[in-house]
Amino acid sequence: MRTSYSIIFSITKTHLLTRIKQSAIAALGVTFGIGTFIILISFMTGLNGLLDGLVLNRTPHIQLYNEISPSQKQPVQLADNFTGDFNIIHSIKPKNNLIRIHNAIPIINKLKADSRILGITPQVSAKVSYLAGSIELNGMVSGINVKEEMRLFNFDDYVVKGSALDLLRNNKGIILGAGAADKLSLKVGDKIQVGTITGGIIPLKIVGIFQTGLAEVDNVQSYVNLKMAQQLLGQGNNYISNIHIKLHDMSLAAGMAKTISKEYNVSALDIIAANAQFETGTSIRNLITYAVSITLLIVAGFGIYNILNMLIYEKMKDIAILKATGFSGEDVRRIFISQAMIIGFTGGVLGLIIGYLVSVMISHVPMEFEALPTIKTYPVNFDPMFYIIGIIFALISTFLAGYLPSRKAAKIDPVEIIRGQ
Amino acid sequence: MKILEAKNINKYFENPVSFHVLKDISFSIDEGEFVSIMGKSGCGKSTLLYILSTMDTQYQGDLFFAEEKMSGKNSKELAHIRNAHIGFVFQFHYLLPEFTVLENVMLPAKKLDLLNHTKIKKEALGKLEMLGVADQAFKRASRISGGQKQRVSIARALINNPKIIMGDEPTGNLDSKNADNVFKIFKEISDLNKLSLLIVTHDLDFAKKNRSHHRNGRWTNNITIKLTLW
Ligand SMILES: Nc1ncnc2c1ncn2[C@@H]1O[C@H](COP(=O)(O)OP(=O)(O)OP(=O)(O)O)[C@@H](O)[C@H]1O
Ligand SMILES: [Mg+2]
Numbered sequence: 220m221r222t223s224y225s226i227i228f229s230i231t232k233t234h235l236l237t238r239i240k241q242s243a244i245a246a247l248g249v250t251f252g253i254g255t256f257i258i259l260i261s262f263m264t265g266l267n268g269l270l271d272g273l274v275l276n277r278t279p280h281i282q283l284y285n286e287i288s289p290s291q292k293q294p295v296q297l298a299d300n301f302t303g304d305f306n307i308i309h310s311i312k313p314k315n316n317l318i319r320i321h322n323a324i325p326i327i328n329k330l331k332a333d334s335r336i337l338g339i340t341p342q343v344s345a346k347v348s349y350l351a352g353s354i355e356l357n358g359m360v361s362g363i364n365v366k367e368e369m370r371l372f373n374f375d376d377y378v379v380k381g382s383a384l385d386l387l388r389n390n391k392g393i394i395l396g397a398g399a400a401d402k403l404s405l406k407v408g409d410k411i412q413v414g415t416i417t418g419g420i421i422p423l424k425i426v427g428i429f430q431t432g433l434a435e436v437d438n439v440q441s442y443v444n445l446k447m448a449q450q451l452l453g454q455g456n457n458y459i460s461n462i463h464i465k466l467h468d469m470s471l472a473a474g475m476a477k478t479i480s481k482e483y484n485v486s487a488l489d490i491i492a493a494n495a496q497f498e499t500g501t502s503i504r505n506l507i508t509y510a511v512s513i514t515l516l517i518v519a520g521f522g523i524y525n526i527l528n529m530l531i532y533e534k535m536k537d538i539a540i541l542k543a544t545g546f547s548g549e550d551v552r553r554i555f556i557s558q559a560m561i562i563g564f565t566g567g568v569l570g571l572i573i574g575y576l577v578s579v580m581i582s583h584v585p586m587e588f589e590a591l592p593t594i595k596t597y598p599v600n601f602d603p604m605f606y607i608i609g610i611i612f613a614l615i616s617t618f619l620a621g622y623l624p625s626r627k628a629a630k631i632d633p634v635e636i637i638r639g640q
Numbered sequence: 641m642k643i644l645e646a647k648n649i650n651k652y653f654e655n656p657v658s659f660h661v662l663k664d665i666s667f668s669i670d671e672g673e674f675v676s677i678m679g680k681s682g683c684g685k686s687t688l689l690y691i692l693s694t695m696d697t698q699y700q701g702d703l704f705f706a707e708e709k710m711s712g713k714n715s716k717e718l719a720h721i722r723n724a725h726i727g728f729v730f731q732f733h734y735l736l737p738e739f740t741v742l743e744n745v746m747l748p749a750k751k752l753d754l755l756n757h758t759k760i761k762k763e764a765l766g767k768l769e770m771l772g773v774a775d776q777a778f779k780r781a782s783r784i785s786g787g788q789k790q791r792v793s794i795a796r797a798l799i800n801n802p803k804i805i806m807g808d809e810p811t812g813n814l815d816s817k818n819a820d821n822v823f824k825i826f827k828e829i830s831d832l833n834k835l836s837l838l839i840v841t842h843d844l845d846f847a848k849k850n851r852s853h854h855r856n857g858r859w860t861n862n863i864t865i866k867l868t869l870w
Contacts, residue, residue, distance in 0.1 A: 226750040229743075237738045540734045543695055544748045544796065545723020547716040634696045637730060638686065 227550060230541075231557040238530065242562055245526045248519035249566025249617060250573060253609045256512035257574025260605050262581055263508045265598035267501045277372050277431065278490050279463035280472040283479065285320050286486040318344075323459030326483050335466055335475065340367035342461040343448035349395075349441070350412035350420070351403040358399060358439045360413065361461075362448020371465045374429075374442075381407040381427030390444055392426035398438035400428050415451050423447075432588075516616045519566070523559055523620035531555060531628045538628055539636035552629035559621020560614065567613025571606050642707055643804050643836045644669045644692060649701035651687060661687050662699070669804070672834040674826075676841050685840045686731060686808055692838065693728055693806050694718040706803065723751050727797030731808035731840070733789035735796075737782035741773065744781050745796045752800050760799075767795035770825055772818070786813045794822060798829065804836040811841075 235242045295306050320326065323341060330339050343362035348355050365387045368374035375383040378394060386392045393411060395403075405411060407425055414420050423443065430437055443451070449458050462485075466472060472489035480487035531538070538551055582599035651662035661684040669675045677685050690696035692703065694710055697718070703710040705721060713721075722728070735744045745764040749755060755763070768774040771791040776784050781792065790813045797805055805826065811819035829835045 223750075223753055226747070226753075229750075230747075233738050233743075536734065537736050537738075540736060541747075542719065543693075543722065543728050543730070543734075545719050545721075545751050547719040549716065550719075550751070634690045637695075637732075637734070638690070 227553050227557060230554050231561065234530065234534070234554070235558055235561060241526050241530070242558075245523045245562045246566035246569065248522035249516075249563055249613050250570040252512065252515035252519040252616075253567050253570025253613050254573040254577070255515050256508075256612065257571060257605055257609050258577050258581070259508045259511060260505075261574070261578040261599045261601060262597070263504050264602065264605075265582075265600040267504055268600055269594060269598040271501060274433070274494055275490065277374075277377070278493060279372070280466045280469050280490045281464040281476045281479065282488045282493070283320060283326070283462040283464070283483070283485045284460065284488070285318050318460050319454070319458050320460065320462060320485055322483075323462060324457055326485070327459075327462060330462075330464065330479070335468070335471060337465045337467050338367060338371040339462060339464050340364050340371060341445065341459040342463060343445055343452065343454075343458060344460045345448055345451050346416055347441075347451065348414040349399060349403055350414055351405055351409075354403055355414075356399060356402055356439075358396075358441060360393070360441050360443055360448055360451060362445040362451075363442050364445055368442075372463070377429045377431050378427045379430045381425070383427060385426035386442065386444060389424060389426055390447060391423050392443070393423040393447075394427040394429050394442040395425050396437040396440045397428050397430035398434055399441065400425070402438070413451065415453070417453055419451075419453070421447075421451060512612070516612055520616040520620040523562055523617050524624060526562075527555060527559055527621055527624040528627075530558070531624050534628075535631060535636050538631045539633035542631070542633040543637065548629035551631070552625045555625030555628045556618070556621050559617045559625065563613045563617025563621075564610075566617075567610045570613065571609055574609070575601075575606070641671050642668045642704065643671055643673075644838065645704040645707075646692065647702040647704070649688075649691060649699055649703065651684070651691065651696075651699045662691070665701070669836050669838060671803070671836055672830055674830065674837040674839070676839050678841060689806055689808055689838070689840055693726055694722055723748055724800060725803045727800070727802040727805040729790075729793050729797050729805065729807035729810035731812070733786065733793045733813065735781035735789055735792060737780065739781055740778050741768065741781050741784065741792050742777040744792060745799055748796060749799045764795070764799060767798050768792070770798075771795050772821065787815070787818060790814060791818065791822070794825075801833065802835070804838060807837070807839045809840055 295301050295308060327339055327341060330336055341364065345360045345362070347358055347360045349358050350356075363374070365374065365383055369383055379397065381394065383394065386394055393413070395405065395411065400406065403411070405425055407428060409425050410422055411425055412420050412422050429440075429442070446456075449455065452458065464475075466475065469490060473491055476487035476489035476492075479485070541551060541554075542548070578599045578601065581597050582601075584597045586594060586597045588594070645668040647666050649662055649665040650660070653659040653661060665688060667675075677688065679685055687696070691699050694703070694705070694713075695718075697711075697715075701711070705725070710718065710721070735741075736747070739747070742761070742764055745767060746760050749760040749763065750757075765774060765777060768777055771794055773784075773788050773791045773795070776788055776792070781789065784792070790810065794807075794810060797807075811822050814822065826835070826837055830837065
């Protein structure tokens with residue numbers, strides 16, 4: 220026969236309320252641990268999201284391109300006379316073939332039918348030099364499908380002056396990287412000469428300035444319409460140098476990259492391989508956050524352990540009376556575990572509330588960096604999962620802290636206490 | 641029916657030296673009987689009572705409660721038997737100091753969980769009334785006098801209408817008027833509900849006062865166990 224919880228709870232409540240100060244201090248320990256956890260994790264993952272977003276939002280999940288590399292099979296190996304011989308070839312140079320993707324248009328059309336793919340957009344990259352007055356700067360022009368780039372890779376987020384849509388309207392327009400624009404002292408509306416590898420020079424009008432926050436991009440990159448890029452290279456409509464793919468589920472990228480690469484005989488780079496350093500950075504930051512929070516909770520747990528131990532020591536006589544009048548060891552254990560859990564729960568919930576409020580405050584602190592045009596305030600991640608983890612943390616740590624003392628209480632021999640008087 | 645029966649109970653204390661406190665104690669109590677345990681201070685009266693009340697399980701021999709063997713039962717079963725059938729009054733009146741007098745009396749009944757809260761409260765107030773401490777019901781137990789505490793703990797012992805009351809000098813702190821009242825109450829309940837009593841006492845007088853006489857008295861070791869007829 221199990222004792223009803225109401226009586227266990229009424230004893231628990233009396234114990235806690237008559238020692239409200241100690242109970243409050245124990246609960247505040249948990250509040251502190253959980254609150255810090257929520258603030259830290261929200262801010263850290265917010266920051267992670269921001270940093271990852273800088274790169275990952277813009278990065279295709281799979282990029283297809285044609286890598287220039289020496290042929291695996293050299294002519295000597297094809298010649299019958301030399302089969303079986305030990306051939307040594309020096310100074311292999313890759314053939315200067317075009318970096319276009321063969322059959323790009325059919326590949327795109329085929330991949331569009333794949334339901335795992337959210338979108339797919341072609342690009343044409345060309346090495347160019349920017350000319351403005353007497354200044355010359357090496358750079359890279361990418362011809363893009365503006366609408367698709369906006370839809371899939373938030374292209375317009377990075378256009379800080381002018382507008383991405385102006386590029387659509389103006390075939391002779393160019394959107395220049397902020398760093399390059401700076402070096403060339405150019406602004407929206409100015410003209411810029413673009414020199415191609417083949418020696419031609421084409422005048423373009425700057426319709427926008429973009430800024431990613433990554434200097435190595437902003438200093439060299441610029442965007443034009445797909446057609447214009449093909450024109451810069453002196454190539455036709457079917458010249459495509461890169462295909463960018465965005466998936467519904469990023470985690471499929473690695474696997475799909477491999478199959479696509481094999482099937483269409485192109486090089487395929489997935490986002491995880493391309494950004495390995497970001498992944499490790501993120502996981503290390505998360506690790507630190509969890510380590511700090513767990514440390515705080517362990518400290519809070521020791522506080523609870525201590526206070527319960529003290530309480531049980533003070534309550535020896537009460538425990539003896541309860542047992543003498545028919546409460547079992549299990550009842551006594553439940554009384555003290557309940558106390559730990561109530562301390563943990565109230566402290567934890569308070570910690571969540573305080574953590575949330577502080578996070579809201581942080582998320583309203585203005586943060587303005589030249590390099591981060593899309594961010595106005597500190598990034599905070601309000602993922603509800605953190606709050607669930609937080610309260611589970613609080614309950615588990617208080618349960619562990621309460622477990623040993625309450626087991627001790629359950630084992631108290633009433634005769635020894637009563638006789639001790 | 642035999643409410644309580646002890647068969648060859650032996651008890652040793654091992655610390656600091658092996659000490660044989662209880663030697664081969666055998667006796668029984670019938671329903672409605674009043675048995676007193678007497679003896680010099682330190683002869684082992686309290687020790688025997690702890691064993692008979694099922695709280696102490698470290699002994700040799702057999703203990704039967706209502707003809708059911710207690711020796712070997714687990715602590716949870718024993719706790720339930722204490723809760724439902726044994727009313728215990730300690731030598732030093734033990735109440736939970738942070739609870740009110742009323743809550744102290746109600747706790748064992750709430751644990752037993754046979755009646756609802758209102759009925760338990762009514763019962764508890766009734767018992768307190770009987771013992772003349774109803775006016776103290778809503779005070780904290782730590783704020784009443786020694787004699788009042790003792791009476792409250794008697795009220796608590798009676799709350800579940802036990803089959804037997806075990807008392808370790810339950811009237812030790814009371815003036816003779818109150819002590820008489822307590823025994824009068826015990827007797828009434830005993831007559832009405834066949835309550836048995838097992839009382840440790842120094843006080844040979846009270847039996848005389850109640851015009852009782854001893855029967856079946858026997859010495860075991862230094863402990864006198866006397867069956868007293870009301
Ligand atoms: N935990 C213990 N360890 C060793 N000896 C003990 C222990 N508890 C009691 N004793 C001894 O056992 C004997 C019996 O003690 P008990 O408390 O039963 O006496 P009592 O008859 O109730 O005395 P009183 O009338 O003074 O209450 C005493 O001599 C005491 O010293
Ligand atoms: Mg004693």
